[in-house]
Amino acid sequence: MAPRIRYGPRTDTEIKAAREAAARLPDIWSTGVTALWETDPDAVAAVLPPPLAPPARPLVRASVSTVALRGYPLGAGSVAVAARHEGRAGWYPLVMPMTHERALTGGREVFGEPKKLGEVVLEREGAALRARLSRHGIDFLAVHGTVSGPLPLPPESERLDFYFKFLPGVDGTGFDGDPVLVHCTRTERVRRLEEVTGEVMLRESAYDPVADLPVLRPAGITLGERATTQHGRVVARVAAEDLLPYIHQRYDDAHQILDGPPEGSTR
Template identity: 35%
Template sequence: MSRLRYLQGPAATRSAGALRNTVRSVRAIYETDEAVARALLPQPLVGIERPEVWLQIAHVAMHVADDRTVEIGALTMGINCTYEGTPGAYCFHMAMEGETVVTSGRERFGEPKKVAETSFERQGDHVRATCSRHGITYFALEGRIGGENDAPRAFEEYLFCYKALPSIDTPGQFDGDVFLTRLNWKRNYTTRRDMTGEIRLTESPYDPLIDIPVRRLVAMEYVEGATQTSGQILRTVPGDWIAPHWIGRYDEPTNSGIDLAQPAEKAA
């Protein structure tokens, strides 16, 4: 009997519920330039007092089924902000290994994922992690693990994303509704240890994180444990609120960006 696997069969590979992950990560917060953080944050998200970038680079074991685990590396970065009083971060960059996890996250949650190569190496208390695309290692983090900290082991944190379909006919517009989404990440860490270290950003026309400079490292820690990831739609938003930011989802090495000294041009 013939079989056609381009249609869903009777048993889905994964339910619509939260995905269970086992992670070991370095998490960090750094201060950047106020003008950069302000320009990078789309409506209706509200910036916090300090212009802070939240990031984590992780080795993730995704338990997609009882008998199947997928291991990936992932770099996630966001601008700390709030939405209707709820603290979180606007996710402007996600880079990770594997086409399947990239496409599913972009299509389902609106995550700005890109396919990348990552490394996450720990030797004793020394950790080095990198992220590379197009042969350029544009992100590197290195540090030394210290003692346990007293931060909560079990908590939930949020990332804000935008889900939409770019217009077929008109660049800078969208076909259909644009949604503000929220990623809900439930953490259950067994280890949280302070770290000292540094973050190095290198020029890449494909991933210009160097335009969001590290002015002061606020915090860094090493964590291990479990994570459950899920998400939800918060509301629809006008397409022009997110259109200028959509460029970050694609590789556009000729994009010159905006001049932060001329905010009126950005709004035009």
Template identity: 35%
Template sequence: MTPFLRTPSDVLAAPRFVGEQLLVRFRTDPQVYRRLLPPPLEPAEEPIALAAVGRWRSNCVGDYAGGSVALSAVHAGDAGGFAVGMWMDSEPAVHFGREVFGEPKKLGTSGLTREGTRAHGWIERGGVRLVSLHATLGEDQGASNIDRLAFNYRARTAADGRGLAGPAILTRTTFATRLEARFTGTGTVTLRSGPHDPAGEIPVLEVLGAEYQVHDLRANCVPSDEVPAAEFLLYHLGRQDDWRLLDTLDPNQEERS
């Protein structure tokens, strides 16, 4: 189908992302891990987390770069990942991710470099380096095809600001992935918190490995479950900036009656 014949719905229904990504897997604290998983997600056998930084071209949001911190999770017997934080450097990437998939995306800056066997990636927001990844990589493992699952939540704040407008929708996104190249090795991950981004609250107890991918992703997202608004509200607020810290009014200024 030629681009000028595609409708917006055609694009939304068949997003494609081509790029490269550095990933570092690590074991985190079991109690923190369980606390961060919203219902109805269930914990995996081990409290594994994943920090990633990448850059992509796409058929729907232009070129962009960014990354995420995600937790392993299980729903209906299927294993996948649940992002607790995502930061991208373009508005289209943020809007698409939040509106279509339900990803907790925010604007941020990032960088990714690879020179020989060394790779480095980072994410910053509000002057804080939230994620820093370093890796020493081995030989290319070759091309392969894999599918991976991502769980996210679509939720909207009520118009009066109190609670949610309705139940949260758990989405299930399948990424059909063509790995053009895959380098594995060892790595390090450092997480820090900003005023609105508590990435540093996820302990890094043991790094399990690093990977650098060159890939072609095709995504398919469907609704999978519902969560009552009252049960998801605290998770929803935790995915947003802390509005209380954004009050710039003079506290001595009298309010209008």
């Protein structure tokens, strides 16, 4: 029998089996710390590309989690600002560090998530808790605190995240096709939740400038175990000239794409 060429095409049977296996994924539980704080409303407004709008309350949400992927443990982080779109409240993530490339592919290519390789650390010794997000050797976000007691378990809930999905143009200008705005709905179940007394520290980083969203009023820190499912849908096409000034949010090198819209672009 000839050896299998693994880069060759899969058969219809193999494709069907892969889809069925993906549909039967077991619950994947993560352990994570979530910190909320109020920041400068002008800073929140500045980071939101149209058609996203600023919220009534300028909140930032940071999470640092370890995910129990079988045989492939994952560190996953996120820093997001509250936002609104067409009357719906949600979150706009600015950076989502992941510890493995495997976690980047689906999120970036399917949903348009701003995932980047980074270091995600969550440590607990007794009641002491330390968490951090790092890239390029810089701990740009850290949470230090003490687990101070259990909290009532919330009911199953939904959270809406906003993403922009796009492909930079092959000629180095603009996009290949129209960018789209994605609504990603996450359904979350919690099986353990604890209150944390502590603080959030932001450190200057040219690559991940979350320090521009200062902690003006803390709004709570929790530690919990969660299982989440998600589904997304495209809700709008986005004009190139509206999104291009914000492309540097996605890349470490702000010069990877032209900052202005391509000549002849139209809404």
